[in-house]
Amino acid sequence: MAESSEARQQRGRGGFRDLPIAWKLRGLAGIVCTLLVLIGVVGIVQLSNTQDRLAHLYNSNLHDVRLLGEIATDYKEVRLRLRAVALATTEEENTNSLQTLDASVAALDQVWAEFAPSPQNDVDQQAFVTAWSAYKTLLTEKLRPLAAASRIAEFNKTVSESVTPLSNAINTSLDNLITRDDAAAKASLDESADAYDTARIVLIGLMVAALLLTFTVVQFIIRAVGRPLRDTVTVLTALAQGRLDQRVDVTSRDEVGRMGTALNSALDRLSDTVSTVVESASQLNSASLQISGASQSLSQAATEQAASVEETTASMEQMTAGISQNSENATATEGIATTTAAEAQEGGDAVQRTVAAMKEITSKIGIIDDIAFQTNMLALNATIEAARAGEHGKGFAVVATEVGKLAERSQVAAQEISELAAGSVQTAERAGDLLNTMIPSIIRTSDLVQEIAAASGEQSTGVRQINIAMSQIGKVTEQTASSSEELAATAEQMSAQTAQLTALMDFFHVGGSARASAPRTFDGGSGGARWGATNSPYRAGWDRGGAYNENSAPVMSGAGTQTLDLENKFDRF
Template sequence: MLSNLTLKFKILLLSALVILGLCLLGGSAYFQIRQFNAIVAETNLHVQRRSDILVEIQESAISFKTQVQEWRNILIRGNDPDRFTKHVDGFSQAEKIVQEHLSNAITLQKEEGVSSDITEKLKAEHEKLGRNYREALKRFDQKDPGTGMVVDRSVSGMDRATASQMEELAAATSAGFENYLLESDKKNQSVYKTTVSILVVICVAASAVIVGAMAFIFRDMFKTLGGEPAYTADVVSQVANGFLNIEIQLKQGDQTSLLASVENMRKQLAEIIGEVCSSADALSSASEEVNATAQSLAKGASVQAASVEETSASMEQMSASISQNTENAKITDGMAQKAAREAASGGEAVMGTVEAMQKIAERISVIDDIAYQTNLLALNAAIEAGRAGEHGRGFAVVASEVRKLAERSQVAAQEIGTLALDTVKRAEMAGTMLNEMVPAIRKTADLVQEISAASAEQNSGVAQINGAIGQVSQTMQQNAAASEELSSTSEEMSTQAIRLQESMTYFKLQSEAANSSFKKPAAKISTKPSNTGSKRKDTKPSTDDDLDKNFVRYS
């Protein structure tokens, strides 16, 4: 049944089997990988939960240390009411955080199916510890400097059991997490090996089916060809290239294969081609001359192409240099303007600093005088009040207040002096700004030098372009001379072609072999523009020869 099918259908059938096998393999791989991914996803979920449990327990241990530290801060610094309130709040906040982390850990342990008895016991112990701390804190007397030591002795060692339990719980949780990771890894490796084994079995089975189909189809194809495809292709290629003296090896009794048909064609072509060998030799000689000339033209074209590339590269380099010069000029202009603005700003800053210093000096002098005079007046008033006795007591109080105002005025004078020093620093900053202008000016000079260098590169590029243009001109002259030589050779070739065409008029369909045997030199001639216009149109082959119209004739 399959022997009656065409080769195209057999190849399509083989392709369908290959695609079906690939689909089967891909579907199986997808199903196995999907199962593997589901297992991995479930494992990752458990790993994430256990990791969260470990994190919550570790965070609770850290927060518990913070809580203990806040308790110590209360005992050490609690005599200050503000600090007492601050550290009590910190103690409560840390205690709340510990409880939250332990509650979260218990919830996650229940979701994961892990025993939470130890965690719940630790949470209860921590709550009890907080209550004990607060009971002891009631005995804290902020007015007594030694109350912290008294309270500390009452709760000494109370937190050790809870701290130890937290550390043990964290260590146990960490060890359990690591063991779970190892078990999960072993489980994943087992699932992976099983998946790979299944895929290998499916792949081997599909490959066996495909290989069997390929063997059957290739056996039938070899029978149709008459031999190996490579040998058949080599025989056909040699016959197409004109090697009609080859010996084709046929199997015994083979009369219908492709190789048998090629052998029959070779024998018939050998008889016909013998009549045109002499004309073919002359045509081959002329073709060689045309080929040499064509190579000369090709060489000239290559040189022209290289020159054009060099010219293009030089133009690109020149364009880049011009762009660089333009950009540098813009940068130079911008930096020069910036330097000018900075210089102006620096001058204004220095002038403003000088004026500010002068005004501050004046204000300091006035304030100092006022403070001095006020102090004297207050002193005199105090003396007079002392003389007045009991009746001058109120006036003495006023004099004392005035004297305080005088002292405050002196303090203000000192602050203004500090402002004067700050103004001096501003003047120094202005000087620094002026100094920063120097590098900018130097950078401007460097950019100008770069612009000069870019201009030199432009000159070099122009020189290269001129040289390339001269070389292109010389190559064009060589091409012109080669074209003349090609024209002369083509005339000789045309004479030989006429004789060959007159011989070919005797051929019928078999002339296709002769045309294909010598098509290479004829094609080289027809590609040259100097000869395409000289095709002979008045010589007509036999009307029964449909393939002879592909042969090119020359006058």
Template structure:
């Protein structure tokens, strides 16, 4: 496989893969070495050091158990202190069991196993001795006579003191002489001790209660006998001794013997415990110490050996890693140089080729060897070569197009002059049309103003007629009211006439006395008749006025719609005039726009002519710029002036059509009128 045909990515991947493989080898070598060293150190840490730790725990537990047993030999300990020590021994024994169980789980050599089996073989007898010691201690606590040796000494002293006191009594009786002390039971040594002594031993306490009465009787008898002796009653003193003091003394000494027996039993238990702890348990304790020392020494030796083995493995791993690193560095350097040269050679040729292109030289070709490479450098070279060929063709085409543009611009300038002249003529015609439209707009505006004034007058007339009609209706109503009031007056006159007739009849009946009243009644009747006649005339006039007012109102109501219709027609005329005015203004505006467009076309044509000249100049400059490149052969020119001229003229013609067709203006129908204009007279 040729390295040149590989892609750059494949070359880089191959190089990095080789470096990664070397790193992998280094890593594997280091991992193997570290793993071996780790196993050695792990064995030291997890096995040997753990073994030393658990052996130390066992040694400490055994030592604490032994020391706590030794503490039990202290006769000064109280009951609570002994119970606390026993509880500590149980905890230490539990710690010993846990340490032995943990140690037994560890891997051990044959020598360790042998020593550990020997250690386990002495656990049972040592535990038996300790259990015996604990039972004796429990019995000692049950007896509850702390300091038994001191208690024995005190009881013996109590017995001795009372023997001496009894002997003094006997000697006093024989010598007929008194002596000092012995009279008060609470002041003797036993009496003072008895006040402070306390124990949970039931038998011992029962004996103390039993001795108390005889002890008090004993000292009272001493006091009595001393009184007899001082009084000279020797026989009474002798009889009191035989009958009272001597029996009480025997009972006191008998109880002292029992107390002494209890104290000696407690002392014997303490001595047996001492023998078991200091002799039998001590021997096992010594053996334990030796076995623990042997186990510690063996594990420490194994730990040192494992540590040296791990250090040797570490040194070998370092040497191997350094060797592989040096080998990997050498291979990486060689591979980097080869890959770099293979890549940079083609890139350098490509850079040189690109520099020649940047200077305008398109005649250069790349080497066939580089062009035939299948990697990215070969692809780049082929792309550059293809780019140069395409660039040559483009430059040739640009030069040809530049000549065509130069020729077309001259023709375009000539056409623009012609377009400009035609646009000027169109502008003159548009101004004449605009002037005529302004006159027509003025006339239409005058018609609109007249129609608006006529509309206002018609509206005012319609409003006046409507108000007159409303007033006529109101007058009719008022006349009707008057007629009704006049009819009331006629009724009053009629009733007054009847009352006057009645009054005349009554006056006639009255004779002379009613003559004056009859005259008055007659006058009233005449006035009533005249009022009746006047009321009838007024009523007739009111009815005629009402009829005439009704006829006038009806005529006004008939005239009002016609006037309103006239006003509406005038409004429609005004609206039509306004529409004509608006249309005329739009036509005028369109003509003005047409004039502006024509003028713009003229200006654009002049600008187009100027631009054509500028285009021709730019084409010449482009030819000078393109001449910078060397293509190695003559440029091809294609004459396309006629087609270019035709194309330009077609574009100008289509542009003019689009400008005029885009704004059609306003189309007015001056003859058309709506159905609502039929009532108007045409002039």
């Protein structure tokens, strides 16, 4: 096992290597910028010197040469105008020529006034000033008066004798001044050329030094950064081949060094994770076998429960039919009880009226009894009167006797009828009392029958809800059976996935040795597939040398891509 990353980091501490890459690049940029600034400053200084020399060349040499050229031209113009004065034939031409001559002299004086402040050689300048002053004096004092007087012969003689020597002196001084300024300009040009050569050599030297220094610093940074990166690439290549026993040799604490340290830590964690995953895969395989058995038992129990639910549902349907019949009977009974209560009420009213009629009949019978008693008394009086009458009253006595007997029988019959009427009144009153007692009971019976009908309706509703619940229970039971079957299939696929996972983990090597062998083979039944470490499709993407071949890698379009969906179904179950 390689030394720990902490030891490598402690060993790699020191100096420039530990600086962050950004600071290294900033240092390189600072060096380059410093060199660029140095080269720029030198170039600017040299350009400034060249500018000064060029300005001096223009102001002190070329400008003076230009002014001297103008002075020479103006002097030639003065000589031409002087000749024109000598050749004038009329007074008008003479006057015009003199005016033109004066203008040319003034122009030369103006240019000389601009040239005179420049630093010049005093000898040549003094010679020109002396000759030109004498020339102007000669023009003013002699030549102009002679020309104005049209004394041409004397004018020409004076020009030949006096003007020509002065003209030669003026031309000589101008030639000397021009030669001197031309030599000064050439000297300034030579100085500028020398300064250019010096600046070029200095700038080339600085650029070469900057390139060498930059190249040296870049090479140092490349070595400080590139070597750890190559080591990191080597470790990552080994990781791609499944080798987890390689580590980065960390020699710095910059970003690359921290990346190497992080990679070493990740490899350590990955090694532990691979070991844990292999162990977990084995445990998961055992758990999937247990889940498969439990799901099969659950499926069988769900099937039995579904049958029981169907039987219970049939019984509840029969109970529903009975409760519905009871509800209908209770409704019919309620109608009968209501009708009976109404009829009993009417019967009670009829009995009350009968009792009243019986009482009235009894009172009428009492009147008849009184009438029979009075009739009997009248018959007795008639019998007495007939006895008093003797023979003449016998027939009347017989009639009175019969009337008395009839009155007695009427009285007896009236008494019997009165007694019967009194008994009927008592019976009718008893019947009325019984009816009055029966009516609340009948009404109570009607109310109870209504409650029974309502309870039967509620029972019918409850039984219907129970039927619905039993139907839902049946559906849930069927879903449970289906889910248990899916769970069994999921368990089979989980077992297959654990085999694939273990086969995939078998690709990694920790400490130079291969990982554990293939897990237990899972037989999913007649339609199940057997998985092992030797025929795992996950190894199809790796060649014999341990390199990953993307073109030969399998596409996980089967059970591998369905694992998440199956796990979600298992969680929902």
